[in-house]
Amino acid sequence: MNAQVQSKRAQLKQAKLAATEERLQGLALPEGGVWATEARQAALARLREMGLPGRRDEYWKFTRPDTLVQEEVPVAEVFAHDEAPVFDGIDRLKIVFVDGVFNAAESDPLDLAGVEIERLSDAAKADIHWAREVFGVLEARGQSPVERPLAAFNTGFAEDGVLIRVTGRAEKPVSLIYRHESESSDAILHHVVRLEKGTNLTLLENGPAAARLNKVLEVDIADGASFHHVRAQGRDHQRRAGTHIFARLGAESALKSFTLTVNGKLTRNECVVEFTGDDAMAHVAGACLGDGDFLHDDTVFITHDAVACESRQVFKKVLRNGATGVFQGKILVKPGAQKTDGYQKSQSLLLDEDSQFLAKPELEIYADDVACSHGSTSGAIDEEGLFYLRSRGIEEGPATDLMTLAFLAEAVDEIEDERLAEEITMRLEGWLARRRG
Amino acid sequence: MLEIKGLRVKLEEEDKEILKGVDLTVEPGRVHAIMGPNGSGKSTLSYVLSGREGYEVTDGSATLDGEDLLDLEPEERAALGLFLAFQYPVEIPGVGNMTFLRTAVNAQRKARGKEEMNATDFLKLIRAKAKDLKIDAEMLKRPVNVGFSGGEKKRNEILQMAMLEPKMCILDETDSGLDVDAMKLVADGVNALRDAGRGFLVITHYQRLLDHIKPDVVHIMSDGRIIKSGGPELAIEVEENGYADIKAEVTA
Ligand SMILES: Nc1ncnc2c1ncn2[C@@H]1O[C@H](COP(=O)(O)OP(=O)(O)OP(=O)(O)O)[C@@H](O)[C@H]1O
Ligand SMILES: [Mg+2]
Numbered sequence: 001m002n003a004q005v006q007s008k009r010a011q012l013k014q015a016k017l018a019a020t021e022e023r024l025q026g027l028a029l030p031e032g033g034v035w036a037t038e039a040r041q042a043a044l045a046r047l048r049e050m051g052l053p054g055r056r057d058e059y060w061k062f063t064r065p066d067t068l069v070q071e072e073v074p075v076a077e078v079f080a081h082d083e084a085p086v087f088d089g090i091d092r093l094k095i096v097f098v099d100g101v102f103n104a105a106e107s108d109p110l111d112l113a114g115v116e117i118e119r120l121s122d123a124a125k126a127d128i129h130w131a132r133e134v135f136g137v138l139e140a141r142g143q144s145p146v147e148r149p150l151a152a153f154n155t156g157f158a159e160d161g162v163l164i165r166v167t168g169r170a171e172k173p174v175s176l177i178y179r180h181e182s183e184s185s186d187a188i189l190h191h192v193v194r195l196e197k198g199t200n201l202t203l204l205e206n207g208p209a210a211a212r213l214n215k216v217l218e219v220d221i222a223d224g225a226s227f228h229h230v231r232a233q234g235r236d237h238q239r240r241a242g243t244h245i246f247a248r249l250g251a252e253s254a255l256k257s258f259t260l261t262v263n264g265k266l267t268r269n270e271c272v273v274e275f276t277g278d279d280a281m282a283h284v285a286g287a288c289l290g291d292g293d294f295l296h297d298d299t300v301f302i303t304h305d306a307v308a309c310e311s312r313q314v315f316k317k318v319l320r321n322g323a324t325g326v327f328q329g330k331i332l333v334k335p336g337a338q339k340t341d342g343y344q345k346s347q348s349l350l351l352d353e354d355s356q357f358l359a360k361p362e363l364e365i366y367a368d369d370v371a372c373s374h375g376s377t378s379g380a381i382d383e384e385g386l387f388y389l390r391s392r393g394i395e396e397g398p399a400t401d402l403m404t405l406a407f408l409a410e411a412v413d414e415i416e417d418e419r420l421a422e423e424i425t426m427r428l429e430g431w432l433a434r435r436r437g
Numbered sequence: 438m439l440e441i442k443g444l445r446v447k448l449e450e451e452d453k454e455i456l457k458g459v460d461l462t463v464e465p466g467r468v469h470a471i472m473g474p475n476g477s478g479k480s481t482l483s484y485v486l487s488g489r490e491g492y493e494v495t496d497g498s499a500t501l502d503g504e505d506l507l508d509l510e511p512e513e514r515a516a517l518g519l520f521l522a523f524q525y526p527v528e529i530p531g532v533g534n535m536t537f538l539r540t541a542v543n544a545q546r547k548a549r550g551k552e553e554m555n556a557t558d559f560l561k562l563i564r565a566k567a568k569d570l571k572i573d574a575e576m577l578k579r580p581v582n583v584g585f586s587g588g589e590k591k592r593n594e595i596l597q598m599a600m601l602e603p604k605m606c607i608l609d610e611t612d613s614g615l616d617v618d619a620m621k622l623v624a625d626g627v628n629a630l631r632d633a634g635r636g637f638l639v640i641t642h643y644q645r646l647l648d649h650i651k652p653d654v655v656h657i658m659s660d661g662r663i664i665k666s667g668g669p670e671l672a673i674e675v676e677e678n679g680y681a682d683i684k685a686e687v688t689a
Contacts, residue, residue: 383490388527388581391487392541392597393515393548402540406531406580 016051020149023052023071030159036124039136043155046140050147059146062326062358063268063297068150068212068242073186076211076238076265083430085177086206086232086423092175093117095162099180099210100187102160114168115201120161120190131163134192138218138246142272145332146301151244151270154216158190166199166225173228178207180236185210191217195225195253202417203227208234208264213241223250223277229257230420232427233264237293240266245284251277251306258415260424261288261296262431268297275302275309275337285314285414287424289431290323290355297326298346304332304370308339316411317348318404319355320435330362333370342372349407350380351400401432438636439463439486439605444497446485455481457661458497463605463636470639470647472672473658474680479640480524482658483609487521488514501605515541516548518604522594522611524640529581534593537581538563538600545601566599570626587614595626606630607638612646624649644676657683 024047029040053065067074095117096106102119110117123129136155142148164174176191187210195201199222209215221227233241241264247255261267273282288296302311317325327346348357359376381403389399405428412428415421439462446456455478463469471479485492486499488511499506501517509517529537543553554562567577570592582590591611598606608627612620627637627650639650647655647669655671656663659680664687665671675683 382529384527385529385532387489387511388523388529389532389537389541390511391489391515391521392537392601393512393545394541395512395544396510398540398544399512402532402537403529406529409531 012056013051016054017048020048020051023069024048027157029156030124032124034127035129035132036135039132040156042140043136043152046143047149047152047156050143050149050152052149052153057147059299059328062328063266063295065150067240067266068214068268073184073212074238074240075183076180076236076240077183078180079208079234079236081235086427087175087204087420090173090175090204090419090423092173092204094175094177096177096179097160097187097189097209099182099185100160100189100213112174113171114166114199115170115174116165116167117174118163120163121159123163130165130194131192134194134218134220135163135190138220138248139216139244141248141274142244142246142301148244148270148272150214150242151216151246154188154190154214154244158188158216160188161190161192164191164193164201166193166195166201168199170201173202173204175204175206178205178209178213178234180208180210180234180239183211185212187213187215189213189215191215193217193219193227195219195221195227197222198224200226201228203229204420205229205231206234208236208239209241211239213239213243215241215243217243217245219245219247219255221247221249221253221255224252225250226254227256228416229255230415230424231258232260232424233262233267235263237263238265240264242268243270245271247271247273247282249273249275249277249280249282249309251279253277253280255282255284256414256416257284258411258424259286260427261286262427263290263294264296265293266295268299270299271301273302273311275304275306275311278307279309280306281310283312283314283414285411286316287408287411287428288317288325289428290317290319290325291435292321292323294319294323295326296324298329300329302331302342303334304337304340304342305334306337309337310341311343312414313344313346314411314414315346316408317357318351318408319348319357320351322354324355325357326359327357327376328360329374330364331372331374333365333367333372335366337367338369340367340370340372342370344374345410346376347407348378349404350378397436401429401436404432405429438465439499439501439638441499442497444482444485444499445495446481446492447495449491449493454495455661456485459661459663461656461663463638465636466633467653468631468637468639468650470641470652470655470672471658472641472655472675477658478661479658480609483521483607483640486514486607487511487519512544512548515601515603516545520598520601520603520606522591522598522606522608524609524613526582526590526594528583530583532581534579534581535563535577538597541597542600563600566596569629570596570599570622572596588616588619591615591623592619595623599626599630602630604634605636605638607640609640610642612641612643620646621649644672647672659684
């Protein structure tokens with residue numbers, strides 16, 4: 001019987017690899033200098049070995065990968081609205097991409113004290129570049145023990161993106177703005193951020209980007225450096241996105257990443273964090289609001305391979321009208337990673353019975369002196385609380401919104417900068433108010 | 438002001454009748470007290486009046502200044518001027534006490550066609566009222582009732598009442614769990630609101646609160662009915678002899 005299972009598995013793998021080859025047919029790696037070409041070829045080789053994601057893969061059981069993988073891009077209408085974009089009031093260096101292509105005319109000059117910014121397509125022409133130590137490297141490290149083929153595909157084929165090297169204290173945030181203009185655009189973006197020792201950067205991202213987006217962000221955070229990341233994924237209802245963050249943290253460094261997702265037909269956000277130096281901390285959080293034809297998937301993997309690091313995952317989802325939320329989060333504590341403090345919380349607020357939340361929280365611990373906890377819950381609005389608010393004269397709609405915002409607050413609180421947190425809260429309030437009409 | 442006639446209420450989910458024909462009228466400017474054994478239906482009455490779900494009114498009526506309460510949403514009842522200080526105030530993690538109160542005050546002002554109160558005026562007002570009740574400014578910033586002690590929760594109820602200035606105030610065991618000084622504070626808070634246009638219905642087990650808030654009428658509720666009404670002396674009788682005598686007297 002075992003042999004049968006084995007051969008069945010082998011057959012499936014073979015079929016998968018064949019399908020992958022078929023998908024890769026006619027695709028050529030972008031032209032570039034030595035360092036980029038080597039990295040791209042290595043990524044392609046990785047991809048060919050593992051194959052593109054399929055429905056039977058352990059971490060694709062809840063979310064169907066086909067529309068992210070297939071050649072044809074499902075159409076996504078451009079969502080027209082006249083609201084000021086998020087982060088509008090924040091002083092920042094703007095870098096604009098339209099349907100996944102850098103737009104120099106709309107971007108600020110790429111000059112910022114203490115920060116070097118280059119376009120990937122320019123940097124890739126060189127034969128040597130600092131980015132070779134990060135580009136595709138963190139992605140490759142993140143392929144084990146769980147494969148992330150979409151990210152390998154990205155490293156291989158991404159032509160655009162930014163390479164950011166931080167050598168000092170950035171005086172303002174770098175802001176990546178993703179505009180979506182064509183209803184069948186297929187964007188592949190790859191960004192690399194390297195924070196040198198003791199440096200500091202806030203990176204903002206916002207916008208729907210394209211009909212379909214495959215994005216990788218690799219962040220290498222050296223000792224004592226700190227990286228803040230806040231993103232708001234665009235409101236376009238039919239857009240699809242598969243994104244990855246790969247972060248490597250040195251000693252006493254810090255990562256804080258928050259993602260807001262409203263709307264979108266399919267969003268898969270993976271976040272892979274590796275602690276390599278002691279006393280570092282990583283907080284990753286997300287708030288999502290979904291209504292109707294909406295699937296949002298957070299897949300997180302935190303590896304503690306150093307002493308006394310703190311990791312915290314806080315993911316909150318508000319779902320209604322049949323929306324689906326997925327959370328797959330893992331904390332892996334390697335042998336010797338003593339004094340690890342790992343925390344994971346994933347919660348959904350289901351505003352009706354048609355919506356669902358699928359969660360797979362995991363802990364794997366090989367050290368004895370650690371404190372790790374995880375909790376996953378799924379529930380409706382607290383009726384007692386709602387009645388209490390209403391009994392004080394607050395109408396049902398606003399009372400429900402207050403309770404909903406309260407539910408999301410723990411995730412939003414992970415944003416350190418108050419003004420950024422306010423920007424995000426305003427988006428949440430706006431979304432809720434619009435649903436009430 | 439508040440007029441309850443022949444009110445019968447059962448649980449929605451079960452076939453259990455809890456209020457079995459309650460008659461009660463509170464006139465403006467008056468304080469009525471309700472006492473009665475555990476489980477007699479006092480809280481149920483206060484919940485039904487304020488519009489909590491889970492109950493079914495099978496007979497009778499309840500009006501506030503002639504307006505039928507029972508058909509209204511909880512927020513509409515509040516806008517009419519009904520207020521319930523909960524026996525068990527609800528904790529709402531994530532909603533700041535201040536935000537909550539400001540939203541409530543402005544929602545009611547809006548419902549009554551008044552302009553919203555601006556942030557500065559609101560702050561001034563709430564600080565003053567909180568001070569009277571010895572409520573720490575820190576407590577106003579915390580989430581609603583979360584981590585409040587029993588007594589703090591009760592004082593927070595009275596603060597809400599003071600801010601909302603309702604016409605008809607129902608206090609459900611606001612004295613339970615209060616120390617002697619806190620009880621005095623709460624009573625002072627209630628007394629400060631007493632005026633010719635405002636009615637109170639004070640549910641309590643103890644005569645002590647009624648020493649501070651002098652009731653005009655005391656009712657005894659037992660098994661879903663008001664079985665006896667009288668003056669303040671009735672509360673003293675209960676304190677001394679319990680309910681057995683009164684029940685016996687009524688059934689006799
Ligand atoms: N939702 C409910 N489900 C089941 N039973 C209920 C419910 N609400 C009230 N009851 C029952 O109705 C009766 C009256 O309860 P209520 O809380 O009104 O009493 P009370 O007079 O306020 O008592 P206490 O003095 O203990 O506060 C009790 O027997 C209680 O168990
Ligand atoms: Mg009670």
